[in-house]
Amino acid sequence: MTPTRTVASSRTPVTAAPRRRHTAPLAFLAPFLIPFVLFTLVPVGYAFWQSLHKTERTGGTFGRTETVFAGFQQYADVMSEPFFMESLLRVALFALVQIPVMIALALTLALLLDSAVARLKRFFRLVYFVPYGIPGVVAALMWAFLYDPRLSPVVEVLRSVHLDVDLLGPDAILWSIGNVVTWTYTGYNMLIMYAALQAVPADLSEAARVDGAGPWTIALRIKVPVIRPALVLTGVFSLIGTFQLFTEPQVFRAISTSVTSTYTPNLAAYSLAAGDHYSEAAALSVLLAVATFALSFLFLRFTARRQG
């Protein structure tokens, strides 16, 4: 073994290889980088460019259209629309309530599955993960039927105990959407945490147990701090997902008048584009992407500081 390694580290004897080794990384990277540039970087740049320009019609209604530079005017326009703050606050409220609920549920399940107490672990792990395999559109469709007062067994049960809630009404719809998101992603988040828990050294919990720590103490004081990176990861992913919320509200629009065309920022961007307001839509998309970046960054900073 040792002789081989020595030869390898003194690279000179291998002829022609150094040259190849300069081009090789590029050759391996190019097949990914070309589509990456075309379908990720260029669209981002294009959206930004477009957000700074607007289309003007010169010479009356039937005149030519012209693209002119308008600076940040589109941004100002979009931000002055009432739907901008409304939709942003709506997803912020959603994030404040739904993400902690989902993460707490996922963490509880992961800790239980990891502890010796739980039975039938394989079965439960699989069952909890099933919703993630179901496409968001299909999940929203199913729940839409389950919320529909004419079809829903859930509403029937609620009525029988005199709880008359309209799950598709303006007050409840946000939380009805929250339920769909929680249902879909709890198992996924649980699995990430569960995988991280597997890496917690068994002697650590063992030592704590010998010292007389109960299962709750072990879970909260030893296991949770160790899997903190996994918790932060799921938190960031959930945050990004929430601010992009689109599929569920879009599906619910078909059956509920409570979901307006500007219900979430993303839905608003889609509606703007559908109405040919491309520049405003681009400005809104850019704002949303920047806000998502900033929030993820702040969240990471915040959790990192608390850890230290």
Added chain:
Amino acid sequence: MTLLTRTEGAHAPSPVRPRRAPRLSTVPVFVFMVLVAGYMLLPVYWLLVSATKSQSDLVDTPGLLPAEWHLGDNLSALLTQQDGVYVRWLVNSLAYAGAGAAVGTLLAAMAGYALAVYEFKGREAVFSVILGGVLVPATALALPLFLLFAEVDATNTFWSVFLPSIVSPFGVYLSRIFAAASIPGEVVEAARIDGAGEWTIFRSIALRMMSPALVTVFLFQFVVIWNNFLLPLIMLQDERLYPVTLGLFTWQSQTSRAPELQTLTLVGALVSVVPIVITFLLLQRYWRAGLAAGAVKS
């Protein structure tokens, strides 16, 4: 090491047992886990039951109880509706997600391998830009992508949905971590000394060593593409190019005018879930191992 320690603990001699702290009671935990399982399975169960009902029974009979068996009729109605457009949607979805994830995984594997194995100028800069791509919301890309494809007159084509789907920055990130963890530098050097070309080394050594991880990358991208809704919604007008999710969505949004589409939407949803569940179950062993490795590293 860890395994050994754990086994020792499980078979600990009796003196240790009594010193254990009181155990979390098993019964409430079990009840809780069953309740959560019920919550996770309720919509699926309801879908299964409803898919077997006729349109009138769907409205008139209790939602959670089976009624007259109509699954056969519903299935044949599903397959014949609009000249079998549903089958077309399923095939499209398999093409978008299956081929897209396969190509995307290969590209991600190559890029991740290059970033892990070679040292070259600007490596970290390239990696940072790719990582930035993970954070770009897919929905923020859909609109500009539409406008760009419109410039070259390529919207409403198979490629307009397929090509953007093969880019997976997250796949590159995972591949790099896995490649760095699973391919020892000495193996690559030894192969070089034996005269193997760089591509041969990648194909015959690296790909094999990375394969469990690549199954994870493939699965996650498969799910992402299969679930993608906004991009096809924006790009496609021709129903015959729709993926199954978009097709079901259009049926659902027509139910107020054509109530019989309700049953078709439900049966279609059920059928569309079957391939993805089968894939997940078959590849369970791989994605769990891959997920564990990813979580440990991050």
